[in-house]
Amino acid sequence: LKKSWSALTLRLKTRTPQPTAAVGHLFRFRRADMRITCWNVNSLKARLGHVLDYCRSGQTDCLLLQELKLTDEAFPHDEFSAIGWNSACHGQKTYNGVAILSPQDISDVSRNLPCLIGEDEADEQARYIEATVKGVRVGAIYLPNGNPCPGSKFDYKLAWMRRLQARAEALLATETPVVLAGDYNVMPQKIDCYEPTAWTGDALWHPDSRAAFFRLLNLGYTDAIRAIHPQGAQYSYWDYQAGAWQRDNGIRIDHLLLSPEAASRLANAGVDKTPRGLERPSDHTPVWVELTD
Numbered sequence: 001l002k003k004s005w006s007a008l009t010l011r012l013k014t015r016t017p018q019p020t021a022a023v024g025h026l027f028r029f030r031r032a033d034m035r036i037t038c039w040n041v042n043s044l045k046a047r048l049g050h051v052l053d054y055c056r057s058g059q060t061d062c063l064l065l066q067e068l069k070l071t072d073e074a075f076p077h078d079e080f081s082a083i084g085w086n087s088a089c090h091g092q093k094t095y096n097g098v099a100i101l102s103p104q105d106i107s108d109v110s111r112n113l114p115c116l117i118g119e120d121e122a123d124e125q126a127r128y129i130e131a132t133v134k135g136v137r138v139g140a141i142y143l144p145n146g147n148p149c150p151g152s153k154f155d156y157k158l159a160w161m162r163r164l165q166a167r168a169e170a171l172l173a174t175e176t177p178v179v180l181a182g183d184y185n186v187m188p189q190k191i192d193c194y195e196p197t198a199w200t201g202d203a204l205w206h207p208d209s210r211a212a213f214f215r216l217l218n219l220g221y222t223d224a225i226r227a228i229h230p231q232g233a234q235y236s237y238w239d240y241q242a243g244a245w246q247r248d249n250g251i252r253i254d255h256l257l258l259s260p261e262a263a264s265r266l267a268n269a270g271v272d273k274t275p276r277g278l279e280r281p282s283d284h285t286p287v288w289v290e291l292t293d
Contacts, residue, residue: 032267032290034134035059038181038254039275040066040142040237040284044097047282048076050275051101055085059272060288061102062133064140066183068097068126075099092126098140098182100131108132113163127160136262136291137171141182146203154203157185161212169219171259177291178259180221183284185253186213188223191233192252204253213255222263224256224289225271234271237284245276254287265291 037060041047044065055063068075072091080087080101089099090111100106109131112123130139141164146157164180171178186209187193199205217223225234235250244250258266269289276285 031292033265033293034061034136034291035288036062036064036133036136036138036179036181036256036291037272037286037288038064038066038140038183038256039286040183040254040282042067042069042282042284044068044076044099045070045074046280048079050278050281052079052083054275054286055080055101055103056083060286061104062136062138063101063286064138064181065099065101066097066140066142066284068092068099069094070097088129088131090126090129096126096142098126098129098142100129100133100138100140102133104134106131106133113160113167116163116166123160123163128164136177136179137174139167139171139178139180139182141180141184143182143184143186145185146206146209149201149203149206154206157203158208158212161209165212165215165219168216168221168257172220175261176259177262177265179256179262179289179291180216181254181256181287181289183253184213184255186210186255187251187253188213188255191231192235194233194235194249194251199251204251216257220260221257222260222266224258224263224266224269225252225287227263227266228269236271236287238276240283254284256287256289258289262291265293267292 070091071093075089077087085103086106087101088106088109091097111129113128127142144157144160146154187205190196234252236252236254238245238250267290272286
């Protein structure tokens, strides 16, 4: 009996705490004042019409885009300005690219994650942009994929996550509402993948990638989707191949992490699957969070 009790105690100590369904239900009774959405569009040029329609629909107050696949010079600022939206971008030819869009003012814009002590090379890939919108500090994130794993690309992914952790910790010190959102290229738990065994050895499911993600949560950030929906699939990505969308063979790799000041205002969060079903869609779909005033 003593041995069994010790084993149970160990399991309880090492288990990752999860919010209960009742807690998630209580959040949804709160009145929202601001909706923040992240969306990997997998080429803004190809998806510009979908993005403009989404902005015009009034579904969000701040839209964080990833994988623009175009340079700063090619970013369609005029098209967004024509519908009353402001925009800030960090672009790159052919690959990567992130942006912040809003009908509200976008202020204090910064690009790229700061180097850590001992590092002397700035990141040349356009994967991070940060700004203040309606009193909330938002960061649009396109985290490296990391495949093939192991290898230099996976090493780069983990190094990038260390930089992100340092920036996330610095933002906590400001004691202001912070939302770090985008394509993290990490599936945190088994419920975030239709078939976890199929991803064995993949950088998105690698224990080191997941551990780095949970280190962000352990700093004090809240996974908005799991705070509202602690159980069940909340997929945000479906591959174009093998009928993944039609079969709902998806994964959850797009996340919204909230600082305590933002989490205290959490009203609701969810995944909008509608854009994934459009003609010529992105393989990702928008993921959103609502905050109270």
